[in-house]
C-alpha cells in the first residue's frame with residue numbers, strides 16, 4: 001500500500017482550510033501505487049484525491065507536473081485537474097510533505113487489457129503528445145541514459161544477489177545504450193509512466209490518464225516504447241503481437257511515426273525496459289522488509305530487455321509494413 005506518510009484528521013482539516021472544497025466527511029489511504037502517498041477524500045462537494053509527494057518527486061518539479069495537467073485538461077485530454085488553493089498556489093504542505101489536491105477521475109484500471117484497449121491507449125498517448133507541444137514549461141528527463149547510470153551505480157554492487165551475472169550484463173547494456181541512444185528524433189512532453197494502473201476505463205472506453213509525476217521532455221517515440229513494454233507483454237513474458245499492432249496503429253492514427261522513429265523503436269524499447277528494471281531493482285534492494293508497499297519485480301523488466309535485444313525491426317512489434325514504406 002502506498003501510504004508512506006500518514007496524516008491526522010486535524011492536520012488534514014487545517015490543510016483544507018486553504019481550499020474552497022466544502023467540509024471533509026471522510027478520507028482513506030489508497031492501497032495502490034508505489035511512488036507517492038494517495039488518499040481519497042469525500043467532502044460535502046466532489047470527491048478528491050490528495051497526494052503527498054515522496055522520495056522520487058522533487059518539489060521543484062511540481063509546477064511542471066501540475067501545470068501540465070491543467071494544460072492537457074484545457075486542451076481536451078481527460079486527466080485530473082489540480083485544485084488551486086485560495087492563494088492561487090497549486091500545492092501546499094501536509095505532514096511535512098508537499099501535497100496537492102486533484103480532481104477524482106471516474107473509471108477503473110484494467111487488470112486484463114485486450115488489443116482494443118491497447119489501441120485506445122495508443123490514441124490517448126498520441127493526443128497527449130500533440131497537446132503537450134505548446135506547453136510552455138520544460139523538464140529534462142532525469143531518468144534517461146545519465147540518470148540510469150546514476151541509479152545503476154547505487155545498485156550494481158548488489159545486483160548479483162538478484163541474479164548471477166547481472167552486474168556484467170547491465171553494465172555492458174548501459175555502455176551499448178550510451179553509445180547508440182538516438183538524439184535527433186521528434187521530442188516533446190511525454191508521460192513516461194503510462195502503465196495500466198495509470199489509464200482509466202469506463203467499460204471499454206478510455207476515461208482518462210493519471211499520474212503525470214514522471215512527465216518530462218524527451219523523445220516522443222520513447223513514450224511509445226514504454227507503452228509497448230507496459231501493455232503488450234503477457235504474464236508469462238510472451239510479447240503479444242496483436243496488442244503491439246493495435247497500440248502502434250492507435251498511436252499512428254493520431255500521430256504517425258516517421259521513419260527514423262520507427263527504426264529507433266527497438267533501441268528505445270531496450271532503454272525503457274532498462275529504465276523500469278533499474279528503478280525496480282533499486283527499490284527491491286533498498287525498501288525495508290515490512291514497508292507498506294508492494295515491491296515490483298525487477299526481473300520482469302530484465303526479461304523484456306532481453307527480448308528487445310533480439311529485435312531487429314519494428315515490424316516485430318506489430319508495426320505493419322505498408323506504414324513503414326509509406327513514411
Ligand SMILES: Nc1ncnc2c1ncn2[C@@H]1O[C@H](COP(=O)(O)OP(=O)(O)OP(=O)(O)O)[C@@H](O)[C@H]1O
Nearest residue numbers: 030032033034035036038049080103104105210211
Ligand atoms: N485523479 C484520480 N482519480 C481517481 N483515482 C486516482 C486519481 N489519482 C490516483 N488515483 C488512485 O490512486 C492510485 C495511485 O495513484 P498514482 O498512480 O498516481 O500513484 P503512484 O504512487 O504515483 O503510482 P505509480 O506506482 O503508478 O507511480 C491509482 O491507481 C488510483 O486508484
Ligand SMILES: N[C@@H](CCO)C(=O)O
Nearest residue numbers: 034193195276280296
Ligand atoms: N510503473 C512503474 C512504477 C512507477 O514508477 C513500474 O511498474 O515499475
